[in-house]
Amino acid sequence: MAFKSIQPARRRLADEVYEELIEAIIRRDIGPDDSLVQEKLAAEMQISRTPVREALMRLENEGVLEVSKRGSFRLYQMGDEEVKELYQSRAAVEGQCARILAVNHTPEDIAYLRGVVEREENVTDHSVRGYFEANRNIHMSFVERANNRFLMDMFNMIWGKALVFPLFATIENVELEKSLGDHMQLVDVIASGDKTEALEVFTDHIQDGFNLQIAGLHAS
Amino acid sequence: MAFKSIQPARRRLADEVYEELIEAIIRRDIGPDDSLVQEKLAAEMQISRTPVREALMRLENEGVLEVSKRGSFRLYQMGDEEVKELYQSRAAVEGQCARILAVNHTPEDIAYLRGVVEREENVTDHSVRGYFEANRNIHMSFVERANNRFLMDMFNMIWGKALVFPLFATIENVELEKSLGDHMQLVDVIASGDKTEALEVFTDHIQDGFNLQIAGLHAS
DNA sequence: GTTATGTATACTGTATACAGTATGCAAATA
């Protein structure tokens, strides 16, 4: 019987709150000037402070929130320098995945990745959110196939922070479209089996994303 | 006035508990068969369950603890496959730091790193714990100089998990001594300025550590 | 002997009350 593994862990109220907060941040319901107060959130959600508190602290731990003057929480604001560092860490994680995959991939991996890129690059949702998701899905699929749970954790941490800024997603649609059409080369270089080249191609791709990002930020 | 920055953040009881638990794990006071129960720990420490609960959940989030059958917490047990993945993620983080430093370092960086390696490789504390700390200090100093807070976070996450197994530290002392005498080459390759070579040398160094680790585990 | 069923136990999750602390503002002093 494998039913139990479908329900992996106990669902706590704090998880609910955590996800609702992230959703609210993505929807821009929560802005940089809002202060998140345990009591108010608890009242709004009709629950007690305890799970709210837990969710807020988790988000703080992940670097999404920070404590503001009065002790309450607010969105963490990233500066240009930090954005650079975040992209560097992306390159570390995804570059290593590329190296792993270059050395160690099956034909099925390549076919799967080609499928993902093809599907996601032709996404019909042309919103900023849509592009963000498509881009993330593509990059995530490489990490998935590298089959390393720690690299996957790190990937999620990084992209989680990206929600906040709003990073990886501020650029105008036209540029997003351009940057989204460039992923098949990533599969190709993995298929070539050259791990050093794979790392360079991935690093350059992510660097391009960074440049677009910075340009987009300074345009607005 | 710069007094305020000395006291960086509010100190919570949960932080205390968190650190005490980690200390206890390192001292092997908490073994793989112990089950950590909120109420019992709270009673022992003469505090309420709330901060204990918070600390336990943080450790679970970091992958140090896992929930056991009855709902309580216990040490997370890593398998060989996971150890391999952990080392791969180490290579991702520290390898990227090496690339950053190779391209972008000052003479002061090199001098500083040489100093650290020299000092730590001649550590007088010959206990397993002593070697572990020396090794970590050396590796941490590279990450510090790479000056990227996200890579630093990841480094701490990885080495935090290492406490548990007891990873990076199970090997017999004689082997530790051998592996500890090999760090100056890491500084040299950074000083050379070749980022591709730097990555390879760091990756190989970490791979060596992995091989020692696995050998040590299977010997015991 | 194996499978089902009930019950005790061992824990957690959530709500809530209370105490404490940092901030901001307003009044008082120099």
Add this chain to the structure above:
DNA sequence: TATTTGCATACTGTATACAGTATACATAAC
């Protein structure tokens, strides 16, 4: 005007009580 002092306010951190849920074990049924 500039600085100190005091007080109200806005929050959190911690303790505790209560309810709920999954496990384990014993007993019953087949």
